[in-house]
Amino acid sequence: xxxxxxxxxDVAHLALxxxxxxxxxxxxxxIPFNPGIPGVKLGVANIVTVITLYMFGNxxxxxxxxxxxxxxxxxxxxxxxxxxxxxxxxxSLTGMVLLRKTGLFSPVGVSMAGGVLHNLGQLLVAAxxxxxxxxxxxxxxxxxxxxxxxxxxxxxxxxxxxRLKKSVLIK
Amino acid sequence: xxxxYLTKADIVLFIILMILGGVSSAYFSFSGNSGxxxxxxxxxxxxxxxxxxxxxxxxxxxKNGTNTVVIEDGKVxxxxxxxxxxxCVKHTAISRSGESIVCLPNKLVVSIEGKEGDGPDVVSG
Numbered sequence: 001x002x003x004x005x006x007x008x009x010d011v012a013h014l015a016l017x018x019x020x021x022x023x024x025x026x027x028x029x030x031i032p033f034n035p036g037i038p039g040v041k042l043g044v045a046n047i048v049t050v051i052t053l054y055m056f057g058n059x060x061x062x063x064x065x066x067x068x069x070x071x072x073x074x075x076x077x078x079x080x081x082x083x084x085x086x087x088x089x090x091x092s093l094t095g096m097v098l099l100r101k102t103g104l105f106s107p108v109g110v111s112m113a114g115g116v117l118h119n120l121g122q123l124l125v126a127a128x129x130x131x132x133x134x135x136x137x138x139x140x141x142x143x144x145x146x147x148x149x150x151x152x153x154x155x156x157x158x159x160x161x162x163r164l165k166k167s168v169l170i171k
Numbered sequence: 172x173x174x175x176y177l178t179k180a181d182i183v184l185f186i187i188l189m190i191l192g193g194v195s196s197a198y199f200s201f202s203g204n205s206g207x208x209x210x211x212x213x214x215x216x217x218x219x220x221x222x223x224x225x226x227x228x229x230x231x232x233x234k235n236g237t238n239t240v241v242i243e244d245g246k247v248x249x250x251x252x253x254x255x256x257x258x259c260v261k262h263t264a265i266s267r268s269g270e271s272i273v274c275l276p277n278k279l280v281v282s283i284e285g286k287e288g289d290g291p292d293v294v295s296g
Contacts, residue, residue: 037263077255105184106177106181109180113184126275130212134271135273140195144192144196151185
């Protein structure tokens with residue numbers, strides 16, 4: 001395969017993954033779920049991040065999550081929300097890449113750590129923005145919600161990955 | 172079904188995270204008694220302090236935007252905000268010391284303070 005072909009293929013699969021992640025973000029944005037505590041959410045779009053990380057590697061997972069956060073931010077949350085979500089995504093992805101590298105964790109464990117780190121990243125940015133440590137009151141709730149959301153996302157990813165590996169569409 | 176995917180490290184990590192969450196929530200629930208005062212900070216500076224037992228409606232205006240804070244029946248909540256995400260408006264009402272409602276875009280922090288044994292316990296009813 002020439003390098004031009006592989007480049008087009010690269011662009012095509014990245015575009016596909018980003019679109020898929022955006023649809024998940026959109027579905028989550030239109031579901032009226034209000035737990036009364038900011039930051040508590042499932043983060044279904046992260047299924048795409050986890051699957052990309054496992055199937056296509058670190059670089060692609062980074063590209064998909066940065067572009068997804070930027071576009072979803074502009075579409076649904078505004079620029080302010082996007083900067084804020086970017087911090088969570090960056091911390092979360094860094095943690096997931098490192099944990100996956102150890103080879104000790106399943107996608108469920110990796111995603112669970114990702115969920116918790118995502119919430120911690122946002123909490124730290126929020127604390128820095130308002131220069132007030134009172135916001136750490138949310139720490140326990142965000143910790144548990146990160147664990148639960150991360151396990152749910154990881155479980156979904158594991159099930160999808162198992163099916164994708166059998167699929168002829170890949171490779 | 173899922174158990175065949177899980178590794179030992181997953182379970183160890185799960186336990187560590189649950190313990191961290193448990194310890195921190197225990198820490199906050201012991202320190203959180205019914206509070207006495209409502210402290211409002213706007214744009215990183217103290218804005219005003221009110222008694223939690225006195226019903227009040229406060230409009231906080233800063234260069235970042237406007238929020239309406241309501242104190243009612245020993246609870247505090249935000250009814251109105253000029254910000255886009257409305258996280259503070261959707262937030263549940265707060266009443267215990269240490270709790271807070273934050274509006275990040277408008278840099279508003281509404282929190283409840285009151286030390287332990289600081290005056291009689293407020294019995295709701």
